[in-house]
Amino acid sequence: MIVSKPAVAGTLESNDCYVTVLPNHSSGIQLVIRSIVMQKYGHLIEKTIREVLEEYQIEHVSLTLEDKGALDFTIKARVKTALERSV
Amino acid sequence: MSKYLPVRPYQPVDEYSPMIWENKKQHRINHQVQWLDDMNAMLDALDLFDGMTISFHHHLRNGDAVMNMVMEAIAQRGYKDLTVVASSIFPVHQPLVAMLRDKTVTQIIASYMSGPVARAVSEGECEAACVLQTHGGRARSILMEDICIDVAFIASCAVNHRGDISGQHGKNACGALGYVMADALMAKNVVAISDSRVEFDAPSIEYTCVDMVLMVDSIGSSSGIVSGTTQLTKDPAGLKIAHLTVDLLDALGLVKNGLTYQSGAGGISLAVTTFLKEKMKQKQVVGEFASGGITRALVEMLEEGLFNHLYDVQCFDLDAVESLKKNVNHHEISASMYANPNQLDNKVNQLDVVILGASEIDRDMNVNVTTGFDYQILGGSGGHADTSYGATWSIIVSKLVSSRIPVLVDRVTTITTPKDDIDIFVCDVGIAFAKRHQALAATLKQTTRLPIVTMEELAEISEKLCGKSLTIEHESRVVAVSEYRDGSLLDVIYQKKKGD
Amino acid sequence: MNGRSYLFIPGNSAGMMVSSFVLDADVLIYDLEDAVSLDQKDSARHLVNEAVRFLPKRSQCWVRVNPLDSPYFMKDVDALIDSPIDAFLLPKCDDVRFKDMYAYIEATAKRKNVHIKPCVALIESATGVFTLPKLIKLNVSGLFLGAEDLSADMHMTRTKGSDEIMLARQQVVLHARVKGIVCIDTPFVDVDDMDGLQYDAIKAKQFGFDGKACIHPKQVSQINQLFGYSDEQLQWAQGVLDMAKKHADVAVFNYQGSMVDRPILLRAQHMVDLARKWGLIHE
Numbered sequence: 090m091i092v093s094k095p096a097v098a099g100t101l102e103s104n105d106c107y108v109t110v111l112p113n114h115s116s117g118i119q120l121v122i123r124s125i126v127m128q129k130y131g132h133l134i135e136k137t138i139r140e141v142l143e144e145y146q147i148e149h150v151s152l153t154l155e156d157k158g159a160l161d162f163t164i165k166a167r168v169k170t171a172l173e174r175s176v
Numbered sequence: 177m178s179k180y181l182p183v184r185p186y187q188p189v190d191e192y193s194p195m196i197w198e199n200k201k202q203h204r205i206n207h208q209v210q211w212l213d214d215m216n217a218m219l220d221a222l223d224l225f226d227g228m229t230i231s232f233h234h235h236l237r238n239g240d241a242v243m244n245m246v247m248e249a250i251a252q253r254g255y256k257d258l259t260v261v262a263s264s265i266f267p268v269h270q271p272l273v274a275m276l277r278d279k280t281v282t283q284i285i286a287s288y289m290s291g292p293v294a295r296a297v298s299e300g301e302c303e304a305a306c307v308l309q310t311h312g313g314r315a316r317s318i319l320m321e322d323i324c325i326d327v328a329f330i331a332s333c334a335v336n337h338r339g340d341i342s343g344q345h346g347k348n349a350c351g352a353l354g355y356v357m358a359d360a361l362m363a364k365n366v367v368a369i370s371d372s373r374v375e376f377d378a379p380s381i382e383y384t385c386v387d388m389v390l391m392v393d394s395i396g397s398s399s400g401i402v403s404g405t406t407q408l409t410k411d412p413a414g415l416k417i418a419h420l421t422v423d424l425l426d427a428l429g430l431v432k433n434g435l436t437y438q439s440g441a442g443g444i445s446l447a448v449t450t451f452l453k454e455k456m457k458q459k460q461v462v463g464e465f466a467s468g469g470i471t472r473a474l475v476e477m478l479e480e481g482l483f484n485h486l487y488d489v490q491c492f493d494l495d496a497v498e499s500l501k502k503n504v505n506h507h508e509i510s511a512s513m514y515a516n517p518n519q520l521d522n523k524v525n526q527l528d529v530v531i532l533g534a535s536e537i538d539r540d541m542n543v544n545v546t547t548g549f550d551y552q553i554l555g556g557s558g559g560h561a562d563t564s565y566g567a568t569w570s571i572i573v574s575k576l577v578s579s580r581i582p583v584l585v586d587r588v589t590t591i592t593t594p595k596d597d598i599d600i601f602v603c604d605v606g607i608a609f610a611k612r613h614q615a616l617a618a619t620l621k622q623t624t625r626l627p628i629v630t631m632e633e634l635a636e637i638s639e640k641l642c643g644k645s646l647t648i649e650h651e652s653r654v655v656a657v658s659e660y661r662d663g664s665l666l667d668v669i670y671q672k673k674k675g676d
Numbered sequence: 677m678n679g680r681s682y683l684f685i686p687g688n689s690a691g692m693m694v695s696s697f698v699l700d701a702d703v704l705i706y707d708l709e710d711a712v713s714l715d716q717k718d719s720a721r722h723l724v725n726e727a728v729r730f731l732p733k734r735s736q737c738w739v740r741v742n743p744l745d746s747p748y749f750m751k752d753v754d755a756l757i758d759s760p761i762d763a764f765l766l767p768k769c770d771d772v773r774f775k776d777m778y779a780y781i782e783a784t785a786k787r788k789n790v791h792i793k794p795c796v797a798l799i800e801s802a803t804g805v806f807t808l809p810k811l812i813k814l815n816v817s818g819l820f821l822g823a824e825d826l827s828a829d830m831h832m833t834r835t836k837g838s839d840e841i842m843l844a845r846q847q848v849v850l851h852a853r854v855k856g857i858v859c860i861d862t863p864f865v866d867v868d869d870m871d872g873l874q875y876d877a878i879k880a881k882q883f884g885f886d887g888k889a890c891i892h893p894k895q896v897s898q899i900n901q902l903f904g905y906s907d908e909q910l911q912w913a914q915g916v917l918d919m920a921k922k923h924a925d926v927a928v929f930n931y932q933g934s935m936v937d938r939p940i941l942l943r944a945q946h947m948v949d950l951a952r953k954w955g956l957i958h959e
Contacts, residue, residue, distance in 0.1 A: 098719055103579045105690035126580045128550060129645040158579025160641055162730035163690045166722035173718060412893035413695045419897070577694075604698040622958055637732060641694075 092150045096174035099159075099167035106159040108171040111151040118142060118149070124156035137161050141168045150175075179259060179283045179304040180323055182657060186664040188596040195518035197319050199361060204384040209339030209368075211389050215249045218390045222365055224250065227257040228326040231318075231363060233356035234264035234288075235331070235343060235490060239400015242331035242369050244271050245392070251280045259283040259304075261325060263314060263355040263511075264556075267291030268400070276301045285323065287311050287355075288556035297655055298553045300671040306656040308546055308553075308592075308669070311355065311489065312515025312524065312562040313661035318358040319512060322663055328363035330356050330381070331395045332370040339368065339386045340379030343491075343508070344501045346372030348398035351491025351500045352470070353380040357510035360385040371395045380508060402493050408450060409443030413604040417573050418447035420626070421531065421602045422455050427624050428569065430529055431455050435463035437483075438524075438563055439531040441471065441492055444573045448531045449473045456482050467514065467523045468559055470496040470506070478506060487523050489514040489559075515562035517661050524559070524566025532560055534572045536588040539631040541598040541610050543572060544588035546658055549581065551650045551672040557592045562661050564597035576603040582638045582645075584631065589648075590658050591667040605629065605637055649673045678950055679703040679736060680903035682820075682860055683890045686711035687720035687739075693727045701896045702887065702954065703736040708752050709743070709767050717748045725755045733760065738796065740765040744777050753781050758790045765820060769797035771810035778815055794818070796860075800825035805844050812855040819852045820889070821845060823862035836864075836872050838879065849884040863889035870898065877902045900954070910951055916944035 092112045099107045113119060122134055134156060142150065212218045232243040243262060248271065258281050265284065270292040275281045282303040287310060289297065297306050309317065317323045334346030343353040348371065360366050360381045368389045409415060425431055439445040450473055456463065466474045467487040472495035478486050486506045491497045499506045515524045535554065536544040548554050564570040574583045583603070601608045606629035609617040621628040651671035658667040679702030685692050687708045696704050706728065712720040728737050739761050742748035766777050774797050785792040795815065799805055800822030823841045824834065832840040845861065852859035861880035864873045873895055880888050887903050890896050916931050920941055923929040928937045951957045
């Protein structure tokens with residue numbers, strides 16, 4: 090899948106996250122993650138994002154995720170939604 | 177100047193010995209209070225020095241103006257190395273941060289710390305290790321002279337012609353002044369700072385304790401006492417916990433005549449009080465007393481005849497202030513009468529049940545209300561460890577997970593209340609009993625519909641939801657200690673790692 | 677399939693998803709339809725899909741998909757057909773619409789090589805009520821009354837007394853009983869009126885509904901209580917079963933002054949089975 094236009098998904102409410110996806114034609118996967126539980130679960134948040142990117146076979150994207158304590162299933166859902174909107 | 181620090185390690189105690197103490201100021205009946213209306217004149221009249229210990233109370237909570245005005249004046253005179261014994265620190269006390277940085281203040285001893293000062297302490301900006309005490313422990317340490325206060329500055333809602341102090345009168349009446357009574361009795365110098373000179377009987381603090389009175393324009397704002405406490409929770413999971421807790425109280429036979437009750441001021445605890453009220457009305461029972469920080473909910477129960485007495489160490493809202501003034505069964509008590517472990521007839525020892533919150537709890541049921549998982553100081557015991565010890569049943573109420581922050585952890589970041597004093601944990605997933613109550617838990621599981629679970633089961637669900645957390649790092653420096661109510665050392669608090 | 681309370685959870689709310697599994701409703705209905713705005717249909721579909729595969733399962737989980745004639749129905753079904761949900765709740769059903777929706781669901785299940793999910797029909801239109809006799813000839817697993825949309829379609833004025841929906845209620849219960857499937861009553865929409873909820877729920881139970889929809893978690897415990905069994909009823913049922921064991925050799929016996937024959941015995945067993953499922957009985 091190719092990310093061709095900007096897209097967002099999710100919200101900044103508690104237990105949710107806000108995902109912004111931007112095309113980036115050849116700089117690979119650029120992730121910016123900010124989370125209220127970064128020190129505890131930042132590694133799992135990143136892992137979840139990368140798994141979705143791999144599932145969607147995305148090689149180039151600039152993805153920013155602003156997390157307010159979303160569980161992994163929410164992160165997955167919001168990232169998938171943003172990616173599908175960016176096609 | 178060596179700083180106060182508890183060092184004796186905590187050991188569970190079955191019985192405390194009675195305090196032997198004498199009111200040394202009570203004979204000063206012919207004592208004349210000195211009247212001043214200028215801060216500088218007041219400071220000139222005091223024997224200030226580097227390294228001294230000064231105290232303040234927090235009954236005006238985030239509406240307090242007295243600590244800031246006094247500290248600014250003292251700092252301007254260039255004194256250094258001061259120990260501030262404040263019963264609590266709120267966001268309004270932000271100016272203290274600069275004083276930590278320039279070493280005007282080198283230690284804070286408090287029962288609760290929040291806001292910019294708490295952040296500065298957690299980031300290592302206070303030179304000496306701070307001490308976080310319980311409300312009862314603070315009174316004990318002052319009365320027994322483990323902590324010696326050179327000057328107590330008392331924000332006084334009203335003073336009368338004799339120099340008595342009242343919390344119930346004046347422009348900014350804030351109700352009970354329970355936390356400052358020990359300071360008034362023991363400090364070498366006591367300065368009442370007031371914005372209202374009024375005549376009244378039944379003082380909170382007698383003139384025999386007061387050396388000087390400074391009249392100022394304003395001691396702060398009594399409407400600020402409502403800040404820092406929460407409203408009744410609206411979260412369905414929180415409401416479920418509150419309902420479960422009241423059902424549990426019923427199953428334990430605690431919804432009875434003569435009930436003695438206390439609850440914290442968190443959103444779920446307040447909901448428990450509300451639902452308990454309905455249950456008590458339904459069963460037509462009358463409790464003997466409710467104690468602690470008094471809220472409107474408890475005042476309503478008193479006025480509706482559901483409790484015979486309220487024992488008030490602090491008013492959490494203006495309805496409580498009003499009630500203290502007009503209801504003869506609403507009593508002001510000192511922190512010592514409330515929770516000093518060596519005052520054997522204290523109120524916490526008479527409690528059937530206390531409902532409390534938690535920042536963290538571990539599988540053994542050690543509880544943390546002092547720090548967050550990131551080592552940030554966000555509170556302190558207050559009366560948590562006191563009531564947990566004294567109450568027959570201490571019940572922790574909390575959601576299992578909030579915004580991916582689990583309350584159940586392998587090891588609490590700071591022990592505020594030891595496992596020996598905690599009985600039950602009620603969360604939205606179920607009810608877990610301390611290991612020593614396993615037989616009772618099994619019986620309740622058989623005979624009621626309460627969702628009885630184990631801490632291990634809860635831990636498993638929590639980890640499934642959140643995933644496995646990384647261990648949070650901290651700096652090696654100890655920035656504060658968690659002192660148990662009897663002056664022993666429960667735990668240390670490390671400096672936060674620098675970061676976002 | 678049997679539940680007392682059916683709680684709607686807005687499909688795009690991460691916070692509500694996370695709490696949903698502790699809320700004690702017998703059935704959680706994750707809603708992709710009315711609770712979700714058009715620009716978030718995709719978002720909700722992903723969130724519900726991930727949630728039902730992740731969260732602890734302590735209740736039945738249904739999903740209300742979008743209507744047949746929306747651009748979302750097929751995508752909803754495609755996403756959720758192989759998930760652990762227990763049923764689809766199909767909106768705006770009449771016999772023809774249900775048939776078409778069911779056909780698509782069946783075909784999708786086949787294509788993905790999974791079992792088809794039970795489908796519950798939401799009756800919320802005049803045609804929906806009118807075509808009930810034909811609807812129950814199809815593979816419908818439950819009838820769910822939606823009186824808010826129904827009253828709009830029928831030009832009724834919706835009241836708390838609910839006289840206006842009496843016919844619809846009776847028709848739904850009648851046809852559910854003929855088919856032998858569950859019937860669920862419409863939600864009571866004034867969430868602050870707990871007395872009104874009590875009155876309405878008692879009425880619904882009187883009419884024969886198996887359970888009732890909830891639109892707010894605070895309604896759940898009252899509904900559970902009203903549509904469950906009282907301690908006396910359970911004692912009676914258990915007594916019947918105990919007595920039946922003793923009289924295993926006879927077809928009919930006497931219990932507490934009444935005749936107990938096979939239908940009553942089956943009813944007692946059914947009550948005890950449900951009570952056990954709802955956590956009302958201990959072993």
